[in-house]
Amino acid sequence: MTADADRPVFLDSYPTSYFCPPATRAGPACARAPSSSSLPPSAPPVGFDDKPTQQGIHGYPPVADGFVAHDAWRIKASSAVIDGEIVVPAADGTTDFSVLQNELKGKSTKIVLVAFDLLYLNGRDLRKLPLIQRKGELKKILIGTDVQFSERFEIEGREMFAHACKLGLEGVVSKVRDGSYPKGRTSDWVKKTCIQRETLTIAGFALDEGKWDGIYVGRLKGDDLIYAGKVDHGFDKASAADLQKRLKPLIRKTQPYTKRIAHKGIWVEPKLLAEIEYRAKSAEGKVRHPFFRGLREDL
Incomplete structure (x- = not known):
């Protein structure tokens, strides 16, 4: 299934959206x-x-x-x-x-x-x-x-x-x-x-030469935590410092994902939830162009 215009459809997870002029x-x-x-x-x-x-x-x-x-x-x-x-x-x-x-x-x-x-x-x-x-x-x-x-x-x-x-x-x-x-x-x-939002579980975070470099998130499917991507946008100095402070007590030695990933990170107990905004998901469920919108402490 494809469509007309600038880019094909192919029911893509990376598709892009466009409107006709007014x-x-x-x-x-x-x-x-x-x-x-x-x-x-x-x-x-x-x-x-x-x-x-x-x-x-x-x-x-x-x-x-x-x-x-x-x-x-x-x-x-x-x-x-x-x-x-x-x-x-x-x-x-x-x-x-x-x-x-x-x-x-x-x-x-x-x-x-x-x-x-x-x-x-x-x-x-x-x-x-x-x-x-x-x-x-x-x-x-x-x-x-x-x-x-x-x-x-x-x-x-x-x-x-x-x-x-x-x-x-x-x-x-x-x-x-x-x-x-x-x-x-x-x-x-x-x-x-399109802009989509989803509440995802924080599985870990990354530091680049000691500086904040985003979080790793996952999606729960039953008892399994499946890798859903890395989010490195949406943080300012204050929110990054606060989140790192919240995550440090939860640090663990092993990845919380059911299936290990190749990325290096500082892994944590999957207890905190993050509200993530993104444009689309890949075929494997990884979020594309993700943006951190904050912690979900009401769930």
Whole structure:
């Protein structure tokens, strides 16, 4: 399942949210799509382009170049410049940037190219054509290939945004349906991210050369404490000092997680709860872009 606009959907845990520009661009005038993540773009070597910067996958290990190039050979065009990104979809359709990074380290057959816009086709510049027309041309040349076409959803913005957030996506990207391919930032492509909150258990904290470096959190599943990520934003000097003071009496020698993690930390008895704000969760349940909002002493 994918969507239209700046980034594909792929029911990603890293998706990003976007709204159409105000009132006049609501409704059918806009094409909306849940976004997967701000993953690296695919580009030049095999005819794929990342919007303004034209950075390509030639910066990645050979596995990415080779895999995407293999898909590119099947595209029904003598030449094309496509705007897209590479992802590694999980069984539930979500994508995770950390999983992609791991896949790029070896020989992977799981990498998928998701295409959402077409800039040039057979030497013809399509950038001034309406988005809806460019996507129509793109869909035609991708038929029969392994490249994933990013479908569009034409739906009321608030409804799409609420649904994307409910699914745990990072958000939604909106584009003006009849808009041309823009240069640089523009109000024709609008991004809005979901913000989620969850009460998580503090499993430990980290110090970097004696200075506060955040907390490790976990999610209780029955009697098991499952690693949910590291939170290093949302602290000022006072809150960091206060939290460290609260955690020191709880220090223990071993990790409280049911399954050990590779990170080094100062582990504590899992007794304190923290309110964590974040944009999305990875396929493994780790919070993305987490922010500490305070201790939950009412639970």
